[in-house]
Amino acid sequence: MLIDRRAFAASSTALLAGCATTGGTGISRVADCTPLAPVKVDESRVIRTVAGLRPYRASGFxxxxxxxxxxxxxxxxxxxxxxxxxxxxxxxxxxxxxxxxxxxxxxxxxxxxxxxxxxxxxxxxxxxxxxxxxxxxxxxxxxxxxGQFHPFGFFREGSATSEFKAQYLRALDYSWRRFQIMVGDDYGIRWLPTYVETGSPDAREIANFPPINRMLGMAEHPFPLDSVLRYDTMYVETxxxxxxxxxxxxxxxxxxxxxxxxxxxxxxxxxxxxxxxxxxxxxxxxxxxxxLQAVRGQLAILEPQPEVRYAALGRFGYMFPRPDGIILGGTFERDVWDATPDPADIARIVRDHQRFFEAFRCTA
Incomplete structure (x- = not known):
């Protein structure tokens, strides 16, 4: 392995205690006892919707x-x-x-x-x-x-050869080091702590991506999940x-x-x-x-929320905070070549994230 694992060390291993209350609007409100602000997910906060077609090959790039x-x-x-x-x-x-x-x-x-x-x-x-x-x-x-630095969409079929994995790791190593020297406002790149639902497809993919800081039990995080993986990675405002x-x-x-x-x-x-x-x-x-086939990914982008300084992924979808908006996603639609957002899918993405963030709980 070429990647310097020391570069992935977490700056803090403090336990995370969180709680939230829900106001009359149905939007989660954060109390003082949690360092993680829940995302304010509501259809009224969606500023745009998009769909992208990923160039996917089951055997690898x-x-x-x-x-x-x-x-x-x-x-x-x-x-x-x-x-x-x-x-x-x-x-x-x-x-x-x-x-x-x-x-x-x-x-x-x-x-x-x-x-x-x-x-x-x-x-x-x-x-x-x-x-x-x-x-x-x-x-x-x-x-x-x-724009997340994460090996999304690989190793899902379990068909990758050892030669492909070696090629993938060489590419990952150089990219990891190159993006680090570009961090800052000029290129729109920043580091964020990232939380991944244990057992989700994203967590399985991370087995091929080394920077896992630690696993958090239920008492250590505010998410409505039994356990999560936490690591630090870079995010790109594309x-x-x-x-x-x-x-x-x-x-x-x-x-x-x-x-x-x-x-x-x-x-x-x-x-x-x-x-x-x-x-x-x-x-x-x-x-x-x-x-080569298209794999459609649909996104709902919410109004920016500067106090959200972490990302989260799991069966509910994924949330990436960026200066240009809060990115909500969650589709991996094989062989779909239409780059038009589907209103029903977008509504489901918003609904799933709304339920997730409204369920933030107090662990203190």
Whole structure:
């Protein structure tokens, strides 16, 4: 394991005592005895709803080089719900495959988080880069992401090979270290304590992600759960982050050409001899990857609540607090290609979170 586990040490192991009272509005109100403020969940506080299509492959993401005519093509796509998390590390694997021995300029297909990370690494290595993309931020799938550093959506089928897990851990290690040096308001990245329901799919995924601080029993937390896992991780305000990444790319001399590439022939017509494919779901049609499928994730975003300084995940869904709003999610809809929020699903997400946070209890 490459990750320095000491970096995951918790700053405090104090017991958490919590209580809440419920006002007449049905919104939980926090009392003085808990350091964790319950989220004020109510339909009236929803400021927008969105749905994103995760580029998911059951066997894992693709980082692979091949010839395409007289071009060298390096694939970097299929990260499911962990695109933000693995962006720097997966892009490092891809550029390590493509850049050594290359001379001349570089093309990157796609301007989501994977394309921008790949482009920036190529620039840092001294190469001129052009991004070819059908859409720019904020109109990319990455803009819809919740932005948690967490391996969401992997290892659910239990079919990952040992080779894939090794690739995943290399990518995770580099991303973990890279994001740490970007923490702050410029990129919209911050650390938060995170609480995960024991036994939930999220808790099982965390078995492949080392920074578990400790397990908390019922007397140590205010959640309506028997036990939770607590760890610290980073959260990305995706809109701000992608704007800054694109700004960095332009400052470093990068060029962007907005055009849709419909076939491999369109790709071979590009002037660059080294091309990185970071098209996400677009790789299904562009390069015939039929294993790639959309997994829809729907979000309800509440008005910001600055006193909420933690995240929570479990069977009820997930809650990530960001400066641009409180993110509520909870769907993993396989092979759904419609990026339109479903009002019934959104209502369920809000309702499930409302019940969860209204059930905060006193443990003191």
């Amino acid at each position: 693709v980082v692979r080089a091949e010839a395409l005519g007289d071009k060298r093509l390096v694939h970097n796509y299929g990260h499911g719900g962990a695109g933000i998390t693995l962006s720097w590390g997966s892009s490092k694997l891809a550029t390590d495959l493509g850049l050594p021995g290359h001379r001349g300029s570089v093309a990157v297909l796609g301007s989501g988080v994977m394309g921008l990370s790949t482009a920036r690494l190529a620039q840092e290595a001294g190469f001129p880069v052009t991004i070819y993309t059908a859409a720019l931020p904020p109109d990319t799938t990455s803009n819809v992401a919740g 809109g701000r982050y992608l704007r800054q990444m694109l700004r960095d790319f332009h400052i470093a001399g990068g060029k962007v050409e907005v055009r849709r590439l419909a076939s491999p022939a369109d790709v071979t017509s590009l002037g660059e001899s080294l091309i990185f494919n970071c098209t996400g779901l677009g790789a299904r049609d562009l390069f015939g990857d039929q294993e």
